[in-house]
Amino acid sequence: MTWFDRVQAARDEGFTFFDFLTAVDLEAEGFEVVLRLWDPLRHKEILLREQVPRDAPSLPTVTDLFKGAGWHERATAEMFGIAFVGHETQRLLLSEAFDGTPLRKDFVLAARVAKRWPGAKEPGESDADLQAPSRRRLQAPGTPKDWGPQ
Amino acid sequence: MTPYEIGLAALRASKEQGPPPRSRGVIALLEENCTVCMLCARECPDWCIEIDSHKETVPPRTERGRPRVLHRLDRFAIDFGLCMWCGICVEVCPFDALFWSPSFEHQTHEAQDLVHEREQLREWLGSVPPPPLLEGTSGT
Numbered sequence: 001m002t003w004f005d006r007v008q009a010a011r012d013e014g015f016t017f018f019d020f021l022t023a024v025d026l027e028a029e030g031f032e033v034v035l036r037l038w039d040p041l042r043h044k045e046i047l048l049r050e051q052v053p054r055d056a057p058s059l060p061t062v063t064d065l066f067k068g069a070g071w072h073e074r075a076t077a078e079m080f081g082i083a084f085v086g087h088e089t090q091r092l093l094l095s096e097a098f099d100g101t102p103l104r105k106d107f108v109l110a111a112r113v114a115k116r117w118p119g120a121k122e123p124g125e126s127d128a129d130l131q132a133p134s135r136r137r138l139q140a141p142g143t144p145k146d147w148g149p150q
Numbered sequence: 151m152t153p154y155e156i157g158l159a160a161l162r163a164s165k166e167q168g169p170p171p172r173s174r175g176v177i178a179l180l181e182e183n184c185t186v187c188m189l190c191a192r193e194c195p196d197w198c199i200e201i202d203s204h205k206e207t208v209p210p211r212t213e214r215g216r217p218r219v220l221h222r223l224d225r226f227a228i229d230f231g232l233c234m235w236c237g238i239c240v241e242v243c244p245f246d247a248l249f250w251s252p253s254f255e256h257q258t259h260e261a262q263d264l265v266h267e268r269e270q271l272r273e274w275l276g277s278v279p280p281p282p283l284l285e286g287t288s289g290t
């Protein structure tokens with residue numbers, strides 16, 4: 001079943017409330033688009049997932065089924081660079097001038113480069129001690145080497 | 151009842167009963183328990199806990215003892231403008247120095263006022279509920 005058909009089938013089964021749509025960056029395995037629906041009568045939820053490749057990731061839009069998915073597809077498009085075919089996704093949160101897809105794991109967050117990691121200090125140290133040269137310091141987990149003010 | 155009426159009724163009930171158990175309003179710091187181990191600052195995914203401290207050597211307590219080095223807290227601040235209420239800092243603290251208070255009335259008009267320094271973090275202790283009773287017979 002295609003993505004659209006699966007979402008439609010779930011809706012027709014009673015999952016008539018659209019909660020959210022987003023994506024997960026699986027790195028080499030591409031992306032997983034996640035959609036949560038809610039059945040307000042039976043008080044049940046359903047989570048639909050669809051994996052898309054890393055190269056030119058795209059899925060058909062579900063805005064024909066749920067108008068409210070529009071904003072979520074716009075955010076997912078700009079944050080992950082995933083296209084939703086049949087939906088001309090305009091920018092939602094980022095400015096037109098913004099370059100890049102900030103929720104992809106390989107995207108370097110500029111704010112984190114500019115801010116020093118508070119965990120770099122050892123017990124008994126303050127900001128001033130961070131100036132001390134040539135000490136091996138802990139690095140924030142999940143950041144590339146040599147990040148932040150040196 | 152319409153969904154709107156259901157929501158309104160829930161809101162009225164919550165005003166009368168107060169926040170539900172384990173509500174996360176704001177984080178309180180019990181400084182006396184903090185050993186400045188830096189674990190919370192390192193585990194916080196949002197980098198919003200700032201801790202400064204210095205080393206202090208205290209003289210030996212007994213005649214043949216050795217002087218000990220203590221870590222003294224100089225600054226402890228949480229930026230609630232960055233915080234996402236994940237609770238990782240409260241969970242990770244090995245010394246029970248951080249607590250959730252259900253108080254959520256700390257809105258401000260200025261982003262920098264969301265940085266709560268140690269005095270403010272101590273004040274939140276006043277609204278921290280007592281710990282839940284232990285289950286079964288383990289508490290008796």
Ligand code: SF4
Pocket residue numbers: 193194195196197198199228232233234235236237238239240
């Ligand atoms: S609740 Fe989470 S985001 Fe907030 S200070 Fe604690 S670890 Fe950081």
Ligand code: SF4
Pocket residue numbers: 183184185186187188189190191201242243244245246247248
């Ligand atoms: S984890 Fe607990 S003891 Fe360690 S620095 Fe944070 S508040 Fe203090």
